[in-house]
Amino acid sequence: MEAVAFFLGAIGALGGAVAVVTLRNPFYAVLALVVHLVFLAGIFLLLRAQFLAAAQIIVYAGAVMVIYVFVAAYVGGVEEPKWDSSPELKVIGPILALALFVAISIAVVGSSLTALGTGGPEDIPADFGTPAGVGKVMLEDFLLPFEAASLLLLVAAVAAIVLAGRRREDREGSR
Amino acid sequence: MNLEWYLVLSALLFTIGFIGVLVRRNPVVVLLCLELMLSAGGLAMLTFSRMLGDQDGQVFVLVVLVVAACEVVVGLGLVVAMFRRRLPLDVDDMKELKG
Numbered sequence: 001m002e003a004v005a006f007f008l009g010a011i012g013a014l015g016g017a018v019a020v021v022t023l024r025n026p027f028y029a030v031l032a033l034v035v036h037l038v039f040l041a042g043i044f045l046l047l048r049a050q051f052l053a054a055a056q057i058i059v060y061a062g063a064v065m066v067i068y069v070f071v072a073a074y075v076g077g078v079e080e081p082k083w084d085s086s087p088e089l090k091v092i093g094p095i096l097a098l099a100l101f102v103a104i105s106i107a108v109v110g111s112s113l114t115a116l117g118t119g120g121p122e123d124i125p126a127d128f129g130t131p132a133g134v135g136k137v138m139l140e141d142f143l144l145p146f147e148a149a150s151l152l153l154l155v156a157a158v159a160a161i162v163l164a165g166r167r168r169e170d171r172e173g174s175r
Numbered sequence: 176m177n178l179e180w181y182l183v184l185s186a187l188l189f190t191i192g193f194i195g196v197l198v199r200r201n202p203v204v205v206l207l208c209l210e211l212m213l214s215a216g217g218l219a220m221l222t223f224s225r226m227l228g229d230q231d232g233q234v235f236v237l238v239v240l241v242v243a244a245c246e247v248v249v250g251l252g253l254v255v256a257m258f259r260r261r262l263p264l265d266v267d268d269m270k271e272l273k274g
Contacts, residue, residue, distance in 0.1 A: 003176050006180060010180075013188065014184070014187060020195060020207050021191055026204050029203075030207065033207050033211070036211070036214075043184070043218065044221060047224075049225075052233055052240075055237065056214075060210075060214075060240065060243070063244075064210075064243070064244055067247060071251045071255060075254060092197075093194055093197035097191075097197070100193055108179065108182045108186065116177075116179050117177055117178075117179065118177065118178065119176055119178060120225045120228065124228040125228075128230060134237070137231060137233070138237065141231070142234045145234070145238055156248045159249050160252040163249065163255075164251075
């Protein structure tokens with residue numbers, strides 16, 4: 001049962017990812033990423049990460065993708081020439097990617113993690129991955145990273161206004 | 176369901192995102208492919224968290240979610256600024272990031 005759910009989720013996530021890379025219209029690529037993230041949230045559920053699955057759907061597939069859809073619609077019809085970005089990259093890109101995949105696989109197989117080949121420990125706490133469990137760890141052991149993350153969000157919000165907002169000279173020029 | 180399947184899926188997703196970053200030219204799509212790589216990293220982190228029976232990895236993924244949101248906001252701010260200045264939306268033509 002779990003295997004069926006995993007392979008369904010994996011096929012959906014991989015299909016969404018491939019569609020993001022291959023679709024030429026940026027708008028459709030954004031929608032493909034939403035599909036990918038929803039399937040990935042299902043896989044998070046299999047890993048007992050209920051809270052992060054919900055956060056993934058609400059924050060990522062919801063809020064962040066709305067910004068993407070907005071920008072893709074705002075920038076609009078930039079027709080990308082097919083795959084002729086640069087001929088060298090077209091050859092080197094997949095080779096590098098294959099090398100990367102092999103490197104990651106070797107790193108995983110050679111890591112001698114004792115849990116490889118098992119389904120993970122069975123005696124995990126009952127609140128594993130629930131909002132209560134994650135919140136307790138986050139606010140007790142990781143309070144400083146949590147506050148740093150909120151500061152980072154503030155900086156990013158200011159940066160977005162500075163970068164994308166109209167400059168004063170632009171506004172005067174358009175009058 | 177063995178846990179290495181999750182790691183293999185994570186490696187595949189990361190590789191697909193990597194290909195996208197290298198091959199695509201539209202900055203919006205490059206940012207999308209970066210999201211793919213980030214979410215693949217998050218999947219690996221959750222798998223290790225499940226392997227160890229320890230929730231610390233889940234907090235890491237939450238922080239990665241925040242960092243991804245910041246990256247999106249700044250990156251798309253740059254895209255909008257480029258569009259306003261009528262610069263070509265093509266990462267191959269972006270030779271300099273001068274204001």
